[in-house]
Amino acid sequence: MFRFRFLGKTKIPHRKNTAHMAPVRMPAPKTVCITMDQHLGAPATPVVKVGDEVKVGQLIAEAAGVVSAPIHASVSGKVTKIDSYLRASGALTTAVWIESDGLMTPCEGITPPSITDLGSLIDAIRACGLVGLGGAGFPTAVKFEAIRNGAVNTIILNGAECEPYLTSDARTMLDHSDLMREGVALLQRVLPCIEHYIIGIEKNKPDCIAEMKRVFEGDDSVSIAKLPTRYPQGAEKILIRNTTGLTVPEGKLPADVGVIVMNVTTLATLAKYAKTGMPLVEKCVTVDGSGVNEPKNVIAPIGSSVADIIAFAGGFREEIGKIILGGPMTGRAVYSTDEPIAKTTGAVLAFAPKDAKQPEITHCLHCGKCIDTCPNNLNVPAFALALKLDSKDDQIKVLEDSRVNLCIECGSCAYVCPANRPLTEGIRIAKTALRENKAHKATLK
Amino acid sequence: MEKLIVSSAPHIHAKHTTQSIMRDVLIALSPAAVAAVVFFGWKALGIILVCVAASVLSELCFNLICKKTQTVSDLSAAVTGLILALCLPTTAELWQCALGSVFAIVVVKCLFGGIGCNFANPAATARVFLLVAFSASIAGGTATAFADPDVVASATPLEIIKFSKDAPLPSLLDMFLGNRMGAIGETCSLALIVGGIYLIVRKIIHWEIPVIYIGTVFVLSLIIKQDLTVALYEILGGGVLIAAFFMITDYVSTPINKGGKMLFALGCGIITVLIRFWGAYPEGVSFAILLMNIVAPYLTKLCVRRPFGKVGK
Structure with a gap:
């Protein structure tokens, strides 16, 4: 294999405090709030009514179109409310509230699917409601559709888990290596076209690397790629480059270069579904941060509120300044402890006010650290300068020319900035400006 | 439940700030400053104190008068003052040092918008200003405290080389340790290299540049x-x-x-040599920096990297 420079070079703290803690299943919360926008693409459509009795694993919302995913009840009980829900981003979505009866009765119709070929595999993935569990939430079935019409020969299993605090994927590799083995065996059985399976793991998880080596010993098609501990190794296109040397061109999907990337937990969930028929109704989340009494990995029903999950982890320490769903580099800050977790949530982090303080923003020094650290080699300061231009047309031109669309919003630039400038936030604003411009042009035509 | 902060990711930041970077530069300059006082005595200390104080005070006053956010605490004015001081010889009058510092901070930096906005290097510009305005006292220098009393020091080593003066050149060891005529902070190569290595180790500067x-x-x-x-x-x-590591x-x-x-x-190196060998002055470092400052934005544009995954031109 040829040598190339690894992409991604941001040194961030690890803080994997919960790496040695096997996940603990929390009891059924009193109510769960299941939102319909748990994946990329069209939000799911509820198929239950207020007052319906539901059981664990029962379909409560079906996929609305191809790029979408169905959603299942995560507790048994009664649907009490179907209403709109306000996200911290300001977006509205529909949510289904279920009052739990505390019994967690599984749905009767649940049987393992029969998976014999690519078609039945995709059907099973779709029925399971599986989406990319690493955080992006891209419906997994859509990724596999690409195998039908493309020359996909490699599946990369993403175990990089490059964000600080998060250890749920590491726990999957340690505690469910058998499920991963079964998952790979299943894929090997029904997908003869896939020649290579590559498991990408950052070097700061030697125990995971050892366990994967042990489980996949003797299987020539499975290799383990040890990745440098430099953020963001887990970002899809960076991972593809660093494991295979392939570059996914802008506007293209990994499948266009013959690769599918799948999170290790997504694979384990698929294997579990193939074995039991129980769809995706629970998620292991890392509960950590300076505001949590007993950091731990918690297996929680999807839709459990932050308050319930943190209560299970010993509750809050006195005051709380900020709560994040996901890792501290890319996660979403939420405005209420009622916020529910979704399929894509990897962590619930709560920080004391002193750790949540917004740093003071000072003048740009032109130090160039943002450019040096950008995994995509982007000219980061150009974006903020573009937004200052008077003419909208000039703004759009500069943003397009400097390829703001290639930014993966990993947060590295804003992390390293000594002036604490909100660079990543500026890029989000720039991307919105581009989108609006596109929509505006479309209406003119 | 108290109010939660909602902000855009990332939610953590690296520890370094403008202030911590400037503090590191001050630390890196301190060996050269100490060497300056050791070799050139109390006058050197006076120059350093006057330059730093004048720089900091002029930024403080400018921000107060113009009702701008106070930026003195980022320590960049102190860095400018210290670098300028180290580029001046002991023959400089203290009032000239103060004037140079005010010029560096007010004219070169603050009038262009303050930290991050000036296009020219404040210390280099101020040194050129002083050199042109007060050639007699800025160009030369005095002998160090350890100089051989039998040898009458009359020229800096570069002047000796350029104008083929009769005065003997100091030994290479004296050049390295700093026992020679010149600006107070420029002579001790050892101290400057130690400071430079500190900056490289602390990842403040790229090692490639010096x-x-x-x-x-x-x-x-x-x-x-x-x-x-x-x-x-x-x-x-x-x-x-001093230019390689700090300017x-x-x-x-x-x-x-x-x-x-x-x-x-690269450009600074070429211009430095051209001025030294064919220009009117024996020294060309400050001029080289100023000339390259002017083309800096174009060099930036020339060296924008190709984004990973970019298609088309």
Whole structure:
């Protein structure tokens, strides 16, 4: 294999405090709030009514179109409310509230699917409601559709888990290596076209690397790629480059270069579904941060509120300044402890006010650290300068020319900035400006 | 439940700030400052104190008068003052030092918008200003406290080389340790290199920048003069080392990307040598920096990297 420079070079703290803690299943919360926008693409459509009795694993919302995913009840009980829900981003979505009866009765119709070929595999993935569990939430079935019409020969299993605090994927590799083995065996059985399976793991998880080596010993098609501990190794296109040397061109999907990337937990969930028929109704989340009494990995029903999950982890320490769903580099800050977790949530982090303080923003020094650290080699300061231009047309031109669309919003630039400038936030604003411009042009035509 | 902060990711930030970077630069300059006082005595200390105080006070007053956010605490004014002080000889009058500092901060930096907005290096510009305005007292220097009393010091090593004066050149060891005529902070190569290594280790500057600059001056001198000793005198004499580690690595007035910074260092090296060998002055470091400052934005533009995954032109 040829040598190339690894992409991604941001040194961030690890803080994997919960790496040695096997996940603990929390009891059924009193109510769960299941939102319909748990994946990329069209939000799911509820198929239950207020007052319906539901059981664990029962379909409560079906996929609305191809790029979408169905959603299942995560507790048994009664649907009490179907209403709109306000996200911290300001977006509205529909949510289904279920009052739990505390019994967690599984749905009767649940049987393992029969998976014999690519078609039945995709059907099973779709029925399971599986989406990319690493955080992006891209419906997994859509990724596999690409195998039908493309020359996909490699599946990369993403175990990089490059964000600080998060250890749920590491726990999957340690505690469910058998499920991963079964998952790979299943894929090997029904997908003869896939020649290579590559498991990408950052070097700061030697125990995971050892366990994967042990489980996949003797299987020539499975290799383990040890990745440098430099953020963001887990970002899809960076991972593809660093494991295979392939570059996914802008506007293209990994499948266009013959690769599918799948999170290790997504694979384990698929294997579990193939074995039991129980769809995706629970998620292991890392509960950590300076505001949590007993950091731990918690297996929680999807839709459990932050308050319930943190209560299970010993509750809050006195005051709380900020709560994040996901890792501290890319996660979403939420405005209420009622916020529910979704399929894509990897962590619930709560920080004391002193750790949540917004740093003071000072003048740009032109130090160039943002450019040096950008995994995509982007000219980061150009974006903020573009937004200052008077003419909208000039703004759009500069943003397009400097390829703001290639930014993966990993947060590295804003992390390293000594002036604490909100660079990543500026890029989000720039991307919105581009989108609006596109929509505006479309209406003119 | 108290109010929660909602902000855009990332939610954590690296520890370094503008202030911590400037503090590191001050720490890196301190060996040279100590060496200056050791070799040139109390006058050197006076120059350092006056320059730093005048720089900080002028920024403080400018911000107060113009009702701008106070930026003195970021320590950048102190850095400018210290670098300027180290570039001046003991023959400089203290009021000239103060005037130079005020010029550096007010005219070169604050009038262009303050930290991050000036296009020229404040210390280099102020030194050129003082050199042109007060040539008699800024160009020369005095002998160090350890100089051989039998040898009458009358010229800096670069002047000796350039104008072939009769005065003997100091030994290379004296050049390295700082026992020679010149600006107070430029003479002790050892102290400057120690400070430079500190900056590289702390990842404040890229190691390539000083290496390219010093290398260019060395190689060009070697080619032109065909003499290894002269080439060594060229890099140890004058302001090459202080510029290599502390002036051409200035963030604000140099290109923002690494490629541009390296071209900047190369350009500075070439201009330094051209002025030294064919210009009117024996020393060309400050002029080289100023000339390259002007083209810095174009070097930045020239060296924008190709985004990963970019398609088309």
